Amino acid sequence: MAKKEDNNQGPNFKIIIFVQLNLQISNNAKLERRLSLGEYNRAVSWSKYLVSSGAAIKGDGEEEWSADMSQLLIGNKFASGRHSRIYRGIYKDRDVAIKLISQPEEDGELAAFLEKQFTSEVAMMFRLSHPNVITFFAACKKAPVFCIITEYLAGGSLRAYLHQQEPYSLPINLVLKFAIDIAKGMQYLHSQGVLHRDLNAKGFTGTYRWMAPEMIKEKAHTKKVDVYSFGIVLWELLTALTPFDNMTPEQAAFAVCQKNARPPLPSTCPVAFCHLINRCWAGNPHKRPDFNKVVTTLESFAKSLEQDPDFFSSYKPRRDQTICRFFPKWTSSVFSAKKDFGSTLSWILSKV
Structure with a gap:
């Protein structure tokens, strides 16, 4: 869960519904600015597929949620996992969280699983709309990197x-x-x-x-x-x-x-x-x-x-809750022997 600071009565909490990809939040976001050359190259190699001629994969309803990548600016990474990374960014002048999911080219079975998981996640998020559920904006499906764009909740977890x-x-x-x-x-x-x-x-x-x-x-x-x-x-x-x-x-x-x-x-x-x-x-x-x-x-x-x-x-x-709490087996047998709950409860109370 994360919070959104948008009123004077305290933060509003929203449910984050990303599927399980074993994400771990960075201990210090500032450290992400000091990437090694290798880490920087890997980050660049992920995002380049989103603006290049990567192989687009079409699916049912994709046109409805496809992102306009010319409107996306990717900023600092703030969470990562084995096959995914989450960045802060801007999409159509809105603060967003951008999740990039990388398909391992050397493992076709895992790549197919991650693609299926991505498709399920996007299909689910696309149809959800509630003040206490994180808002989905768009997604991009270009192998070997997939992208999901949601609102960014600045208040943190x-x-x-x-x-x-x-x-x-x-x-x-x-x-x-x-x-x-x-x-x-x-x-x-x-x-x-x-x-x-x-x-x-x-x-x-x-x-x-x-x-x-x-x-x-x-x-x-x-x-x-x-x-x-x-x-x-x-x-x-x-x-x-x-x-x-x-x-x-x-x-x-x-x-x-x-x-x-x-x-x-x-x-x-x-x-x-x-x-x-x-x-x-x-x-x-x-x-x-x-x-x-x-x-x-x-x-x-x-x-x-x-x-x-x-x-x-x-x-x-309520007194009946207290009785049931301390005498669960006794009250259970009595309730099963009596059909009328009201008369049963009255009978129990008369014995206390």
Whole structure:
């Protein structure tokens, strides 16, 4: 996720939906100015295909998203991966991020895979439009280098923003605002049949710390993997810390899968958020809410906070939720024996 500074109420967060190409952000953007001659030549060799007579590959609907390369200016690189690089640039007088994907000429199978991945990514991004999802502008498909142009979010990643904050210092109204932005973006993606699969505060991929256990185990998974990751992001918003920061990513993956570990909820965490986070990162995907429910819950929190500044300090879970939390097996057997939920709940409460 990344933020866009465009109002006086704090940044708006947008979902970045580049497919997984193992991107790693540069530690210092200024270092990119001091490229070695070899690195410079390789960078030039990538971009030259976009303005030369490279072999154009036509596909369905390409004319609708094809970039006018005469309007593109490529600037400094700020992220890179094995087969891709992302640059800041200008396209038709707008600040943009430019992702270049290089097909390895010596590996035809991998080249075909990267081309297919590029085509799928562009087709997906072209049809998406939402205030909380990064905006796609254009693309260019000239082998052996492909190009995707999106809006550039100058505010940086959510992780970078949180790193600037003191732990546990983010005001609860900002936590809510950011959480709603992210949840609405994910709600839209899911409504369009898009699974993110790598939702995290960094905005880049390869993130075991945010990954649902069923994905780590490479099992069949659903949209609920994104809900799990959102639970971790909520924890980050409340703490401004990195999840499992005392472990390597691999150790975190093992702890999540084998020990059902989760980042510790701080004692200062509002009860309302604790309940939502615990539901989002539940080990059983079926127990996680969908993003429609998440958005509704967060918006109800925001409305209640607006009406009552002490809402979170006075919030108490429903009594039936508390009973089910402490006596899950007992209440489950009772509910299965009774058809009428209302009468069952009344019967339970009469016994407490």
